[in-house]
Amino acid sequence: MAQPAYLTGDAPAINAFIDRFDVFLFDCDGVLWSGDHVFEGVVQTLELLRSRGKKTIFVTNNSTKSRQEYLKKFADMGIPSDVEEIFGSAYSSAIYISRILKLAPPKNKVFVVGEVGIEKELRSEGVSFIGGTDPSFRREMTPEDWKGIADGSLLDPGVGCVLTGLDFHINYLKLSHAHQYLRRGAKFLATNVDSTFPMNHNFFPGAGSISISLTNMTGQKPVALGKPSQAMMDAIEGKFQLDRARTCMVGDRLDTDIQFGVQGKLGGTLAVLTGVSKAADWEAKDAAAVPAYYVDKLSDLLAAAK
Ligand SMILES: O=C(O)[C@H](O)[C@H](O)COP(=O)(O)O
Numbered sequence: 033m034a035q036p037a038y039l040t041g042d043a044p045a046i047n048a049f050i051d052r053f054d055v056f057l058f059d060c061d062g063v064l065w066s067g068d069h070v071f072e073g074v075v076q077t078l079e080l081l082r083s084r085g086k087k088t089i090f091v092t093n094n095s096t097k098s099r100q101e102y103l104k105k106f107a108d109m110g111i112p113s114d115v116e117e118i119f120g121s122a123y124s125s126a127i128y129i130s131r132i133l134k135l136a137p138p139k140n141k142v143f144v145v146g147e148v149g150i151e152k153e154l155r156s157e158g159v160s161f162i163g164g165t166d167p168s169f170r171r172e173m174t175p176e177d178w179k180g181i182a183d184g185s186l187l188d189p190g191v192g193c194v195l196t197g198l199d200f201h202i203n204y205l206k207l208s209h210a211h212q213y214l215r216r217g218a219k220f221l222a223t224n225v226d227s228t229f230p231m232n233h234n235f236f237p238g239a240g241s242i243s244i245s246l247t248n249m250t251g252q253k254p255v256a257l258g259k260p261s262q263a264m265m266d267a268i269e270g271k272f273q274l275d276r277a278r279t280c281m282v283g284d285r286l287d288t289d290i291q292f293g294v295q296g297k298l299g300g301t302l303a304v305l306t307g308v309s310k311a312a313d314w315e316a317k318d319a320a321a322v323p324a325y326y327v328d329k330l331s332d333l334l335a336a337a338k
């Protein structure tokens with residue numbers, strides 16, 4: 033496969049790159065920031081693109097925060113934004129469940145293995161759920177749990193779907209409940225299946241390393257609703273009436289961000305080396321996707337302003 037064009041330090045090429053697109057879809061973790069550390073020059077780069085009339089849309093697989101919570105994070109990071117420009121995998125999943133899956137009583141509840149971001153987006157879509165950040169799940173198994181999970185007396189008969197995401201409070205009790213719901217026929221959905229979570233300039237267990245345990249137990253793979261799922265791309269295209277040829281996806285991960293843009297037949301994809309993927313990853317024969325362009329860091333685009 034053709035190798036990407038390296039733009040860092042090449043101002044004319046960067047200007048031509050920017051002029052090719054009207055809309056930039058930005059991944060967040062590993063592109064804009066690492067945890068709460070916003071990368072140097074990111075704010076200025078977004079300002080430069082916006083000053084040239086470019087639309088910026090933020091598309092994150094991180095389901096620990098709702099769009100409103102991301103709006104606050106953007107503000108705290110000095111990045112002015114609008115909640116309508118933020119597409120998180122929790123939001124994408126809530127829309128899918130409420131408007132496409134349309135769970136019907138008596139099995140219209142979701143068992144959540146994840147954080148408050150999922151809960152808030154499900155709530156805003158009027159989807160009933162249990163689990164998630166419920167403190168009653170943050171404890172050791174008791175003899176009553178072993179018995180009640182096994183015979184079903186502790187399970188909620190209204191659960192028709194298990195939705196997993198990045199869960200910082202994962203434990204044996206939650207996995208035992210989720211496992212039983214799947215054994216009883218609940219649909220298996222995931223906000224995303226990223227294997228690792230880039231944080232503090234290192235890597236931690238990702239959402240996919242939570243859902244993989246249930247896959248190992250059941251043999252079932254979840255329907256993943258974040259990147260690279262094209263359900264998310266279709267939702268974004270519909271909302272913003274995108275011209276895909278004039279849209280570029282910017283990301284740090286080949287098997288989510290870049291694959292999302294390539295499969296979505298966008299006009300281009302830009303990889304940055306401040307997150308998960310490195311050049312060797314797209315040079316490998318089994319690369320998940322190959323970006324059209326790459327830079328060392330997002331702020332390298334500031335060379336265009338000179
Ligand atoms: O494990 C995860 O959920 C992901 O690593 C993480 O949240 C990715 O977020 P993104 O890079 O899509 O902003």
Ligand SMILES: [Mg+2]
Pocket residue numbers: 059060061062063283284285307
């Ligand atoms: Mg990322």
